[in-house]
Amino acid sequence: MIRVVEGMSRLNRWKKEHDSQIRSFKLTLYTLGRSPLSLIGFCLVAVFLIMALIGPMIITYPGDITGALHLDRKLSAPSSSHPFGTDEVGRDIYSRVIMGTRLSLQIGLIIVFVAMGIGIPLGMAAGYMGGWVNEIIMRVTDIFLSVPGLLLALAIVGALGPGITNAMIALSIVWWPGYVRLVQGKTLALREEAYVEAARSIGASKLRLIFSHILPNCMSPIIVKASMDMGMAILFAANLGFIGVGAQPPVPEWGAMISTGRNYLPDHWWLATFPGLAILITVLGFNLLGDGLRDVLDPQSRG
Amino acid sequence: MCSTPKAEDKGLPLLEIEELRIEFGTFEGVSHVLDGVSLSLERRGTLGLVGETGCGKSITAKAILRLLPEPPAKIVSGSIRFQGEDLLRKGKQDMRKVRGRKIAMVFQDPMTFLNPVFTIEQQLVDVIVAHDEGRQGGRPVSRKEAREKAVALLRDVRIPQPEERIRAYPHEFSGGMRQRVLIAMALSGSPDLLIADEPTTALDVTIQAQILKLTRDLVRERELSVLLISHDLGVVASVCRQIAVMYAGTVVENCSTKQLFRNPIHPYTQGLLSSILTFSTRKARPEGIKGAIPDLIHPPAGCRFHPRCPKAHELCRREKPEAVQIEKGHWVRCHLHSGLSKNG
Amino acid sequence: MGVTIFGLSLIVFVISRVAPGDPAKLAAGPDATEEMVEVIRHEFGLDKPLPYQYILYMKGLLRGDFGKSIRTHRRVLDDIKDYLPATLELVFVSIGFSILVGVLFGVLSSVYRDTWIDHGARFFSVAGVAVPMFWMGIMLQILLAAKFQVLPLGGRLDTMVVPPAPITRFFLIDSLLLADWRAFWNAGSHIILPAFVLSFPALASITRINRAEMIEVLHKDFILNEKAQGLSNRLIVWKYTLKNALIPTLTMVGLRYGWMLGGTVLVETVFDWPGIGHYAVSAAVYSDFQAVMGVTIVLGLNFMIANLLVDLGYGMLDPRVRYD
Numbered sequence: 001m002i003r004v005v006e007g008m009s010r011l012n013r014w015k016k017e018h019d020s021q022i023r024s025f026k027l028t029l030y031t032l033g034r035s036p037l038s039l040i041g042f043c044l045v046a047v048f049l050i051m052a053l054i055g056p057m058i059i060t061y062p063g064d065i066t067g068a069l070h071l072d073r074k075l076s077a078p079s080s081s082h083p084f085g086t087d088e089v090g091r092d093i094y095s096r097v098i099m100g101t102r103l104s105l106q107i108g109l110i111i112v113f114v115a116m117g118i119g120i121p122l123g124m125a126a127g128y129m130g131g132w133v134n135e136i137i138m139r140v141t142d143i144f145l146s147v148p149g150l151l152l153a154l155a156i157v158g159a160l161g162p163g164i165t166n167a168m169i170a171l172s173i174v175w176w177p178g179y180v181r182l183v184q185g186k187t188l189a190l191r192e193e194a195y196v197e198a199a200r201s202i203g204a205s206k207l208r209l210i211f212s213h214i215l216p217n218c219m220s221p222i223i224v225k226a227s228m229d230m231g232m233a234i235l236f237a238a239n240l241g242f243i244g245v246g247a248q249p250p251v252p253e254w255g256a257m258i259s260t261g262r263n264y265l266p267d268h269w270w271l272a273t274f275p276g277l278a279i280l281i282t283v284l285g286f287n288l289l290g291d292g293l294r295d296v297l298d299p300q301s302r303g
Numbered sequence: 304m305c306s307t308p309k310a311e312d313k314g315l316p317l318l319e320i321e322e323l324r325i326e327f328g329t330f331e332g333v334s335h336v337l338d339g340v341s342l343s344l345e346r347r348g349t350l351g352l353v354g355e356t357g358c359g360k361s362i363t364a365k366a367i368l369r370l371l372p373e374p375p376a377k378i379v380s381g382s383i384r385f386q387g388e389d390l391l392r393k394g395k396q397d398m399r400k401v402r403g404r405k406i407a408m409v410f411q412d413p414m415t416f417l418n419p420v421f422t423i424e425q426q427l428v429d430v431i432v433a434h435d436e437g438r439q440g441g442r443p444v445s446r447k448e449a450r451e452k453a454v455a456l457l458r459d460v461r462i463p464q465p466e467e468r469i470r471a472y473p474h475e476f477s478g479g480m481r482q483r484v485l486i487a488m489a490l491s492g493s494p495d496l497l498i499a500d501e502p503t504t505a506l507d508v509t510i511q512a513q514i515l516k517l518t519r520d521l522v523r524e525r526e527l528s529v530l531l532i533s534h535d536l537g538v539v540a541s542v543c544r545q546i547a548v549m550y551a552g553t554v555v556e557n558c559s560t561k562q563l564f565r566n567p568i569h570p571y572t573q574g575l576l577s578s579i580l581t582f583s584t585r586k587a588r589p590e591g592i593k594g595a596i597p598d599l600i601h602p603p604a605g606c607r608f609h610p611r612c613p614k615a616h617e618l619c620r621r622e623k624p625e626a627v628q629i630e631k632g633h634w635v636r637c638h639l640h641s642g643l644s645k646n647g
Numbered sequence: 648m649g650v651t652i653f654g655l656s657l658i659v660f661v662i663s664r665v666a667p668g669d670p671a672k673l674a675a676g677p678d679a680t681e682e683m684v685e686v687i688r689h690e691f692g693l694d695k696p697l698p699y700q701y702i703l704y705m706k707g708l709l710r711g712d713f714g715k716s717i718r719t720h721r722r723v724l725d726d727i728k729d730y731l732p733a734t735l736e737l738v739f740v741s742i743g744f745s746i747l748v749g750v751l752f753g754v755l756s757s758v759y760r761d762t763w764i765d766h767g768a769r770f771f772s773v774a775g776v777a778v779p780m781f782w783m784g785i786m787l788q789i790l791l792a793a794k795f796q797v798l799p800l801g802g803r804l805d806t807m808v809v810p811p812a813p814i815t816r817f818f819l820i821d822s823l824l825l826a827d828w829r830a831f832w833n834a835g836s837h838i839i840l841p842a843f844v845l846s847f848p849a850l851a852s853i854t855r856i857n858r859a860e861m862i863e864v865l866h867k868d869f870i871l872n873e874k875a876q877g878l879s880n881r882l883i884v885w886k887y888t889l890k891n892a893l894i895p896t897l898t899m900v901g902l903r904y905g906w907m908l909g910g911t912v913l914v915e916t917v918f919d920w921p922g923i924g925h926y927a928v929s930a931a932v933y934s935d936f937q938a939v940m941g942v943t944i945v946l947g948l949n950f951m952i953a954n955l956l957v958d959l960g961y962g963m964l965d966p967r968v969r970y971d
Contacts, residue, residue: 037773143654147947150909151927158931158939159662235779239913242781243928258782262917265785266793276782283777291773368875403877410875415868420890420965429886430876472966488876 038292044285051098052105059095075268085270088260093270096252097278103253104234104282107168111233112226114172119179120222124214126180127187137180144177150239157245164237164253167246171236175229182225186218220297224290231286238279254279315387316343317496317528318367323381325359325366328374332600336362338552338607339381341626344496344528344545351539351560352532353575354549357596360532363549364500367530368408369398385496404434407489411501413481417473423484424469427453427491434492456487460517479510483517490521497521498530503538515541536579540564548572551597551607557626558633568635570612606638614639655947656708656940660701663936690715708944714937718930723941727923731945732816733803734911734922740819740838741846742904749850750889750896753857757865758884768854775851780910784844784917791840799837801919808833841918845910849903856899860892867891894964901957905950 015022056062060081070090078085084093126137144152156170191214240246241255249256254275261271325337337359344350352360365371367383367390383390385406393401402408410416418426431449444452450469457465460483473481482502489497499518503511519542522529533539539546539560546563548556548571556569567573574592594611597603603610609619616638624636688694695703707714713723756768792800803818804810811821811830819838822831864870865888873883911924919925923942930938962969 037770139650139654143651143658146651146655146951147943148905148907148909148950150906150912151943151946154912154927154931155659155939155943156662158934159664159936161934162932231777235777238779239781242779243912243916244932255779255781258779258785262785266789269789272782272785276779276786279779279782280774280777283779284774287773287777370871370875399877399879401877402875408872408875410868410872412868416872418869418873418887418891419967420894421887426873429878429882430873433876433878433882474967485872488872492877 035292035295037288038295041285041288041290041292044281045289048101048282048285049105051101053102055098055102059092059098061092061095075264075271077268078270084274085268087257087271088264088268093257093274096257097254097274100252100254100257100275100278101282103247103251104237107164107237107253108230108234110168111171111175111237112229114168115175115229116179116222116226118172119176120183120218122176123180123183124187124218127184128191128214130188134184138184141177141180144173145181149174150236153236153240154243154245157240162245162248164241164247164251167237167240170240171233174236175233178225178229179222182221183218186221187214190214190217224294224297227286227293228290231283231290234286235279235283316345316384317348317386318530319343319382319384320363320367321382321384323363323366323383324379325362325371326377326379328377329600334599335602336552336599337366338602339623340549340552340554342547342554342557344530346495347522347526347528348545349522349529349531349543350545350547351543352530352547352549353536353539354534355596356534358549359552360549361500364408364498364530364532367498368402368406369393370408403430403489403494404492405494406496406498407492407494409482409485409489409497409499409502412505413478413485414473414505416485417481419473422470422472423457423476424450424453427456427469427484427488430488431491452491453487456491457484459490459521460484460487462487478506479513482506482510482514486514486517486521490525493525494527496528496530498532500532501534502531504533504535511538518542536575548575551602552599553607553636555608555637556633556635558629562630562633566630566633568629568633568640569608569637570614570639571608574611606636651951652944652948656705656944657701659940659943660704663940664697664700713941713944716930716935716938718933718935718938723937726926726938727941727945730921730923730926733920734915734924736817736819737838737841737845737914737920737922738904738907738911739817740842741907742849742900744842745846745849745853745903745907746900749853750857750893752850752854753892753896754861754884754889756854756858757861760862765858768858772851772855772858775854776848778847780844780847781913781917783847784841784914787840787844788917798840801837801917803837803921804830804833805837841914841920844917845907845914848910849900849907852899852903853896857892857896860895861888864888864891890964894961897957897960897964901954904953908946908950 051058070086072090074086074088074090076082076086076090082092082094084097087093087096122137122141126134147155153167153170153174156173157166160166160169237246238253238255238258241253242259244256244259247253247256249260257275258272261268261273261275264271320340320342323337323340324335327334327336340359340363342350342352352363354360362371362376366378367385369390371378378391381391385401390398390401417423428446428449431452432444432446435444435449454465454469457469462468462480462483468476468480473484476484482505486502502518503514506514515538518529518531521527522542529542531539531542536546540563544560546556546558546560547554548563548569550571556563556567556572563572564576567576571592578592592611597607597610603620605621606612606615606619606624609615612619618638622638624638626634626636627640628634629640685694704714711724713727715721716723716726719726752768752772756765759765788800791798799805808830811818811825811827814821814824818834819831822828822834861884865884870883870888873887878887911920911922912928913924914920915922915924916928923945927939927942929935930942
């Protein structure tokens with residue numbers, strides 16, 4: 001009995017001490033929950049991630065992912081055994097679309113992380129050091145941003161040759177400038193903040209300043225941007241796949257599948273339709289989630 | 304229940320607010336912002352509405368012109384009679400005809416209350432043309448005529464070189480000039496009542512004095528009635544002959560300016576005066592009023608001032624005081640004086 | 648701006664030379680002999696050292712010479728001249744449509760807030776950016792062209808229709824100027840689908856930001872003042888609020904224009920539109936560097952010009968940023 005009372009009073013003390021944090025957490029949940037759209041986004045992304053993880057377990061024709069040929073079953077319409085129909089060599093489209101989820105997740109993660117890995121340090125260096133370092137980095141960033149992204153990616157892949165790896169390289173190159181701009185701006189602003197001045201005056205080293213003071217405060221907009229970029233990166237990869245310079249058949253990448261499916265329109269509409277729906281739902285999910293996160297984490301910025 | 308005597312021979316009061324109650328829906332609950340506001344203003348009268356930030360004076364002013372957004376705000380009960388008609392019962396179109404033409408409002412911060420991407424000329428001309436629309440008979444005013452009228456208005460508010468300056472944008476004017484433009488805009492419809500909501504708060508002290516003098520001159524020249532709202536007693540005293548003191552959503556004292564300074568009755572009014580006047584009271588230093596304004600979502604029971612009142616007693620905690628006349632033209636809402644007779 | 652162009656050309660050049668494989672061999676074809684490959688290599692200057700190649704390239708650029716396409720064997724400049732008008736016509740119609748409809752929807756959505764109009768517009772504005780353009784084009788082709796046969800499947804004109812005489816090389820304008828109604832109608836029906844698909848994400852973004860800005864401005868003090876002065880709601884919304892809201896919307900328009908230029912690659916492929924997007928795709932698949940570089944630089948320039956126009960637009964809308 002005394003234990004319970006002790007526990008309760010400790011809990012109350014903790015509550016009092018952390019009152020402001022509890023309040024802002026409650027506000028976060030309230031804001032996030034208030035928007036049905038961001039909840040939908042969260043669910044869609046969750047579904048996407050689950051599909052990617054358990055993919056191999058729920059597909060019906062694992063052999064159909066790449067190589068197999070079942071010409072007897074080719075181009076059959078959606079049915080109970082093939083919910084999305086079969087493609088031009090008889091592969092089950094449903095299985096391929098599900099496996100495409102896993103592939104897209106990998107593609108998206110690699111592109112975004114590489115872009116962040118290049119862009120964030122460059123941005124912090126530019127913002128923190130200022131002067132000619134800043135000038136050069138920002139100029140180069142501007143040059144990369146002066147060309148529409150898909151075109152630049154196309155040019156790069158055109159030079160390197162078609163293929164999923166080259167497409168990822170190209171897209172990472174297209175994406176990093178965005179992070180440089182974001183982080184540079186934030187770092188520049190934070191550098192002037194009072195608490196950074198204070199830390200500097202007591203002799204904190206540059207690296208420590210960057211890691212423990214500036215970086216945490218950049219994290220919110222970075223997280224927002226990264227979650228929206230996941231969707232966009234997957235979309236762009238599909239764009240390249242569709243054009244023919246991204247993933248090559250027989251890899252079950254959604255864009256490439258649509259490209260092949262295009263040849264069998266309009267009678268065999270299912271080849272192109274279902275992979276496209278998958279892209280739409282995935283990108284929509286990440287966009288909604290990113291939006292919701294922005295409302296919570298970074299309300300001043302606007303898309 | 305009226306707080307100023309009707310016995311004056313001016314006929315019906317120009318503006319009469321009776322027991323106005325307004326609620327605001329917020330994230331954390333319903334805020335009872337106005338809890339029975341009553342006041343009245345006769346023709347050519349000048350009434351000042353004084354109180355701390357958050358007491359509801361701005362809300363009262365906006366309520367007169369129905370400028371409160373009605374989903375979060377809700378007018379629970381009460382009436383606002385202007386020239387005999389209850390404004391709360393008017394439809395949207397009718398209300399639009401009142402705004403600017405019968406009753407005009409001058410706002411607080413001229414930088415944020417003028418549209419930054421249009422010239423003064425465009426904004427004034429549109430307002431003048433809009434006022435002309437409701438007028439019966441005659442030819443509608445042309446834009447050229449409206450422009451001439453706008454220039455004349457700018458001259459009336461003592462803006463130098465109005466023909467040239469009218470083509471400027473708001474950010475090219477100084478604060479005092481912008482405030483004059485707002486006043487000109489308000490006067491463009493020849494209103495009977497001018498409501499000024501903290502018109503000098505955002506200005507430097509010297510400019511304040513100029514604007515207040517301008518206001519007094521205009522009142523005289525145009526036979527205007529004025530409702531002046533401010534947290535600054537000095538500002539109100541320099542323009543108004545009547546003062547109503549507001550606290551937490553109610554008018555607690557209502558009397559002439561002279562009576563207020565000579566004989567403040569309500570403890571809050573006394574507190575206000577002692578916070579600012581040092582040489583004319585016996586005390587050497589200004590005293591504040593202890594405590595803070597109440598949370599209007601869970602307001603105190605009884606008299607809303609009782610938690611901060613140095614003279615509060617049991618009755619104050621339980622019941623809201625009614626308005627009582629202390630001397631001629633001097634009304635108070637306070638239990639300390641409910642026993643006094645109506646003739647002081 | 649000059650520095651940016653210079654930098655861009657440098658980057659594009661570097662990219663093209665980074666490629667594995669031998670472009671000369673590629674151009675010569677599988678049956679070529681060593682000699683033929685060498686001839687081609689020399690013709691394209693591929694046997695010179697890299698910095699020298701770059702200088703040659705820059706000199707050419709300044710003259711407007713983008714080199715020769717390995718695929719079409721014509722000057723890239725001529726190819727671009729042929730295909731650019733089609734793309735520009737498509738892009739201009741698309742961006743015009745997105746701006747007009749996007750601003751309209753944004754305003755209506757903000758005025759009728761929280762009604763079904765607003766919810767519909769908001770949903771569309773978020774979903775619209777997520778739809779893969781090429782897939783949407785294909786779906787619309789299936790529905791409208793194949794199933795219901797309301798609109799043509801692709802191309803700029805039906806094969807039987809003679810294109811109007813080239814004045815601006817914009818079919819819609821030229822046919823109007825020449826009163827060639829058949830060509831006008833035909834060109835119009837062909838441009839509807841690709842322009843709609845191309846405009847879709849931009850339309851969604853513009854609706855979104857315009858709505859958000861309108862709502863923000865409607866809460867501002869000066870709007871309250873205008874209401875207090877008795878101005879009509881129509882005037883307040885469409886003149887006084889909109890002009891303020893357009894300023895950030897303009898930023899979005901500029902941004903979206905860039906994405907739209909990139910999108911031409913997809914839409915022109917789906918609809919067989921003979922523009923430089925389609926040309927760039929064929930070039931990329933073929934590893935035709937000169938052509939890809941040329942298109943990248945031309946469209947990059949186009950985007951830079953658009954951004955300049957956006958800056959001018961700010962000056963027109965917001966008097967506070969003008970320097971005079």
